[in-house]
Structure formats: structure tokens, C-alpha cells
Amino acid sequence: xxxVTQSQPEMSVQEAETVTLSCTYDTSxxxxxxxxxxxxxxxxxxxxxxxxAYKQQNATENRFSVNFQKAAxxxxxxxxxxxxxxxxxxxxxxxxxxxxxKYIFGTGTRLKVLA
Amino acid sequence: GAxxxxxxxxxxxxxGTSVKIECRSLDFQAxxxxxxxQFPKQSLMxxxxxxxxxxxxYEQGVEKDKFLINHASLTLSTxxxxxAHPEDSSFYICSATLTxxxxxxxxxxxxxxxx
Numbered sequence: 001x002x003x004v005t006q007s008q009p010e011m012s013v014q015e016a017e018t019v020t021l022s023c024t025y026d027t028s029x030x031x032x033x034x035x036x037x038x039x040x041x042x043x044x045x046x047x048x049x050x051x052x053a054y055k056q057q058n059a060t061e062n063r064f065s066v067n068f069q070k071a072a073x074x075x076x077x078x079x080x081x082x083x084x085x086x087x088x089x090x091x092x093x094x095x096x097x098x099x100x101x102k103y104i105f106g107t108g109t110r111l112k113v114l115a
Numbered sequence: 116g117a118x119x120x121x122x123x124x125x126x127x128x129x130x131g132t133s134v135k136i137e138c139r140s141l142d143f144q145a146x147x148x149x150x151x152x153q154f155p156k157q158s159l160m161x162x163x164x165x166x167x168x169x170x171x172x173y174e175q176g177v178e179k180d181k182f183l184i185n186h187a188s189l190t191l192s193t194x195x196x197x198x199a200h201p202e203d204s205s206f207y208i209c210s211a212t213l214t215x216x217x218x219x220x221x222x223x224x225x226x227x228x229x230x
Contacts, residue, residue, distance in 0.1 A: 035218060045221035091158060101147050101212050103219060105158045
């Protein structure tokens, strides 16, 4: 069975600085999807970025980028030029290519942005 | 695009009553919908996966008779918490997806409080 681990329960970053959130996973599959979701205090789940395992190029979305290391089974999220609105819980999620499409979530990292 | 509406956003009711939560995909047809439960400061816990016209697939430990799921159309799934008790109080979130290569899109969640 697949597992997702987020080893940082909480992180802090100064406004305008860069922070990296870590995520590791365990799987025997060769193709899969990985996601980062943001959950602000409103508790809405917002998709931040996604990565297909077969793509070697790291995904980027504006200030958000990932460092995907397939061999190491690592999928970290880098947030550049941090803003107060980035403060939230961040969840890493794994999904198999086939099957039921269900996610396996990590335990989350709470990001605090300091003014 | 890819908007999921969840209703109600907050409900308070007496112990012993049944509560229905609706999840609608507004601008796409969702082949698969998911129901999650989230305890404070924890990750999302998958309760069940539902496919239109089929019986829902429940995760281990989730009571099928307590949490009734109906997915009668490609745009609507409902979760009914039957004979709710205070221990059922939680935050419930639904999500929907169209195809294998699309991410899950989440509703805004329902805060359920049983008195």
C-alpha cells in the first residue's frame, strides 16, 4: 500500500522569503500523480500544483514549484516570495494512475507567514 | 471551471436526527465523487468513494448504515448521517473528479455539530 509522509508539522517563513515543504511517499508503482493542496482557515481545499510521475520536468505555477525526485520518492513544494495569504495547511497527496482515483494524503504542514 | 458546490455549509441538530449533505458538480459531470471527514488539525480521512449509479465503496472502519451515500446522477452525490450523535460531529468534505488524469475538485465542506 502507498503511504505519504509530511515530516514537518509546522513551518514558518518571513514574508517575501522562500520556504520549502517536504513530502515523501512510498509506492511500488511506476506511474502516478502527486499533488499539493492548500487549506486556508476557511477550510476550502485549493489545488496548488500537480506532477505526473512520468514527467521529468518539475511542475511550476507562478510562485509555487516542486522538486520531484522520483528515485528518492520525494516531492517537495517551494514557495517563493511568500505572502501573508500563503498561510495555511498544506497537504501532499498521491494518486495511482488507475483504479478508483482516490487520494492518499499526508498529515499536513501548517505554514505560518510572518510579517 | 470545475466547481463543486456543497450544501449546507454548517448544520446544527439534535442527537438522533438524520442529516443530509449534498455535493454537486456545477460545470462538469463527475464520474466519481469522494466523501471525507476531517477532525480538527488533522488530515482528510476518506470515508467512501461513489460512482454514479453504483453502490458506494466504503473505507475500512466506516459504518455503511450510519453514513448512507447516494450518487444518483453525474452531478449529485449525497451523504446522509443517520441517527446522528455527538461523536459524529465533524467537518465533512466532498470532492469530484471526471477522468483519470484530472485532479479532485473539492466542495467547501460542511461543519456538522450534533447537540
